[in-house]
Amino acid sequence: MSPTMSVPGVPFPLTPSARSAWNIEASSESISVVAAPHSDIFIDPRSDSQVDDGSLLSAATLLGAPPAGDFQFRARVTVGFGSTFDAGVLLLWIDERHWAKLCFELSPAGEGMIVSVVNRGVSDDANAFVVGGDAAWLRVSRIDRAYAYHASRDGKRWEMIRLFRLESSSAIATVGFQAQSPTGDGCAVKFDDIAFRLERLAELRDGS
Numbered sequence: 001m002s003p004t005m006s007v008p009g010v011p012f013p014l015t016p017s018a019r020s021a022w023n024i025e026a027s028s029e030s031i032s033v034v035a036a037p038h039s040d041i042f043i044d045p046r047s048d049s050q051v052d053d054g055s056l057l058s059a060a061t062l063l064g065a066p067p068a069g070d071f072q073f074r075a076r077v078t079v080g081f082g083s084t085f086d087a088g089v090l091l092l093w094i095d096e097r098h099w100a101k102l103c104f105e106l107s108p109a110g111e112g113m114i115v116s117v118v119n120r121g122v123s124d125d126a127n128a129f130v131v132g133g134d135a136a137w138l139r140v141s142r143i144d145r146a147y148a149y150h151a152s153r154d155g156k157r158w159e160m161i162r163l164f165r166l167e168s169s170s171a172i173a174t175v176g177f178q179a180q181s182p183t184g185d186g187c188a189v190k191f192d193d194i195a196f197r198l199e200r201l202a203e204l205r206d207g208s
Helices: none
Strands: 023-025 030-034 058-063 073-077 087-095 100-107 112-120 126-131 136-142 146-152 160-165 176-181 188-197
Touching: 030 058, 030 176, 058 087, 073 087, 073 100, 087 136, 087 188, 100 136, 100 146, 112 136, 112 160, 126 146, 126 160
Parallel strands: none
Antiparallel strands: 023 030, 030 188, 058 176, 073 136, 073 188, 087 100, 087 176, 100 112, 112 126, 136 146, 146 160
16 A cells, blocks of 8 residues: 655645655645656546546546545646646545546647546536636535535636535545646646635635
């Protein structure tokens, strides 16, 4: 088993995926990683792709079990975009068939875009809005048995991306970070302004 890591702003240990090399910068309270070439977490609903295909669930992850109860988990994500679908991600993970990701991703049009995917057996894929530049803020909130995804251009006003449940009999969801480069030769991803709060999100749609 990989050793756990203590990440600034996260009050529980996180475990890196095999062969991923996450770096912690204590001075800037940030973490970074370089996504491996042709790495991703996605199960295409159009095909009969199998989960054990290494290219489907190969992205670098850093995950841990949050405390019980409602929470809000946020980070600014900066991506050295090079190829389509390069992304920095906040990830919820139960098992290979049950997970969800909120991405700051390079679109086929060459623009940074907020994208979300919820996988219940196979993946869906939903685009939200374009963000100028190479950085965006992402937030995952747990509210009772539901999860809410929000994103922000400035870290102050938040736009709701989706509200959903993610359940499995096997385990509760872990939460953390991911980096991917499905069509490219890798990309650098940095997460800073990281914060985890055991605090219920009161309103989904008022920008808070």
